[in-house]
Amino acid sequence: MSKKAVVMVLALIFCYTNIAFSGELSKEKFYINSQISYSVIDSNLIENSIIKKVRKSSNIKDWCEIGNKVIISHDKERVPSVNGMKSVFINPKMSRPFLAIRKGAESHLEPYINHINILYTEGPYTVFQATFPVLEQLNSQKNNHFYLEPIKGKMEVLLNPSKTRGFEKVKLNNLDVSETRLANYIKKLESFKTRYTYAEGFVQSAEWTRDEFKSMGLDAKLVEYNDYSKNQYNIVAQKNLGKYDGKFYIVCGHIDSTSEKNKIHAPGADDNGSGSAAVLEAALLLSKLPNSEKIRFVLFGGEEVGLKGSKAYVKQLEKSGELKNVLGVVNLDMIGFDKKGQISGLIETKRFSDDFINNFKTVSDKIGKLELSTSYNPWGSDHVPFLNKNIPCFLFIETEYGANPNYHRTTDTFKYVNMELVTGITRVVVETLATLIK
Numbered sequence: 001m002s003k004k005a006v007v008m009v010l011a012l013i014f015c016y017t018n019i020a021f022s023g024e025l026s027k028e029k030f031y032i033n034s035q036i037s038y039s040v041i042d043s044n045l046i047e048n049s050i051i052k053k054v055r056k057s058s059n060i061k062d063w064c065e066i067g068n069k070v071i072i073s074h075d076k077e078r079v080p081s082v083n084g085m086k087s088v089f090i091n092p093k094m095s096r097p098f099l100a101i102r103k104g105a106e107s108h109l110e111p112y113i114n115h116i117n118i119l120y121t122e123g124p125y126t127v128f129q130a131t132f133p134v135l136e137q138l139n140s141q142k143n144n145h146f147y148l149e150p151i152k153g154k155m156e157v158l159l160n161p162s163k164t165r166g167f168e169k170v171k172l173n174n175l176d177v178s179e180t181r182l183a184n185y186i187k188k189l190e191s192f193k194t195r196y197t198y199a200e201g202f203v204q205s206a207e208w209t210r211d212e213f214k215s216m217g218l219d220a221k222l223v224e225y226n227d228y229s230k231n232q233y234n235i236v237a238q239k240n241l242g243k244y245d246g247k248f249y250i251v252c253g254h255i256d257s258t259s260e261k262n263k264i265h266a267p268g269a270d271d272n273g274s275g276s277a278a279v280l281e282a283a284l285l286l287s288k289l290p291n292s293e294k295i296r297f298v299l300f301g302g303e304e305v306g307l308k309g310s311k312a313y314v315k316q317l318e319k320s321g322e323l324k325n326v327l328g329v330v331n332l333d334m335i336g337f338d339k340k341g342q343i344s345g346l347i348e349t350k351r352f353s354d355d356f357i358n359n360f361k362t363v364s365d366k367i368g369k370l371e372l373s374t375s376y377n378p379w380g381s382d383h384v385p386f387l388n389k390n391i392p393c394f395l396f397i398e399t400e401y402g403a404n405p406n407y408h409r410t411t412d413t414f415k416y417v418n419m420e421l422v423t424g425i426t427r428v429v430v431e432t433l434a435t436l437i438k
């Protein structure tokens with residue numbers, strides 16, 4: 001290496017550490033404003049129109065909606081008068097309130113419970129304040145199963161399903177999503193022992209799914225990407241792949257898995273055998289339709305180690321000029337855990353994808369069964385790189401993902417998968433896409 005190169009590398013390292021240091025967690029940004037107080041509104045107790053009014057009122061600074069609760073910040077001196085509104089205790093010595101979301105039942109906040117002040121908690125969502133060092137530690141744990149963000153602006157974290165949905169239970173396109181086939185796909189994926197992205201089992205499962213796509217009459221291949229000099233793969237399948245140059249939809253999910261013993265044993269039945277099975281089932285049924293070349297099926301590698309497969313793939317699409325042909329993307333990740341009540345799914349996206357998503361909501365309403373909630377706070381899975389490029393996209397995920405005790409464990413096996421949910425979500429995706437490509 002030349003002297004010049006050494007200087008450049010050092011400059012780069014300096015730049016990088018500097019960015020990392022002066023990044024989001026500057027102290028000034030995270031101290032609480034003493035002129036502001038916080039309140040929680042129970043949206044069960046008041047009409048929607050009043051909530052809308054409150055949100056627009058000039059002394060409301062930020063608000064964050066999670067299920068039935070709306071957390072608002074307002075001037076201490078000008079407290080809005082709303083029925084059922086309660087002020088919450090704010091510790092002046094701690095940070096401004098933050099939202100934490102996690103996948104799996106294990107709590108990241110628990111070890112710090114004496115150094116945080118919880119304002120509100122509901123399932124995987126917690127709004128809390130913390131001392132600055134604790135916040136820093138928590139912030140350093142951020143990854144695709146733990147998400148942390150300051151309460152700021154307009155945050156639509158969990159919008160509950162509308163209560164006026166119908167249950168027509170109609171059959172739309174005569175496509176028979178098979179629960180048995182979906183179950184067999186999940187069991188097959190589990191049989192590779194581990195699909196950890198750097199393990200041999202990953203390559204075997206990738207080759208198996210590629211051949212499975214081919215047996216459906218699709219063109220399929222392993223598309224390489226580079227991960228720190230290691231070759232990694234995404235599996236891509238489509239009719240006339242490489243020849244068709246029109247616009248298309250993408251149905252995707254990640255096929256890699258992880259656990260506390262990821263190199264030797266990571267069954268990943270729910271995460272993400274369930275979503276991968278749905279992609280395979282969708283391919284099988286949709287490939288028979290006229291215009292089926294309008295749908296590309298992708299199984300990503302490297303999701304569990306930082307969305308590496310999807311990030312690389314979006315870059316490849318951008319480079320080849322294909323990204324502008326992508327009409328919309330459905331990412332299926334963890335669609336098989338449901339313990340409470342009626343089966344339920346969560347759509348996670350950004351507002352600009354509303355038109356695309358409404359197609360799926362309409363079909364879901366017609367089919368019935370599934371209770372659908374929406375979040376405009378996307379994080380932690382392969383939909384994020386697409387949304388960052390303003391491609392209409394959403395994540396379809398089990399609503400109860402924050403309660404799954406088997407998340408990222410060797411116990412994430414088929415016997416705990418709720419096949420009714422896997423089948424229900426797959427049906428919505430297949431029926432909607434069949435309608436969209438007509």
Ligand SMILES: [Zn+2]
Nearest residue numbers: 271272333334
């Ligand atoms: Zn996953």
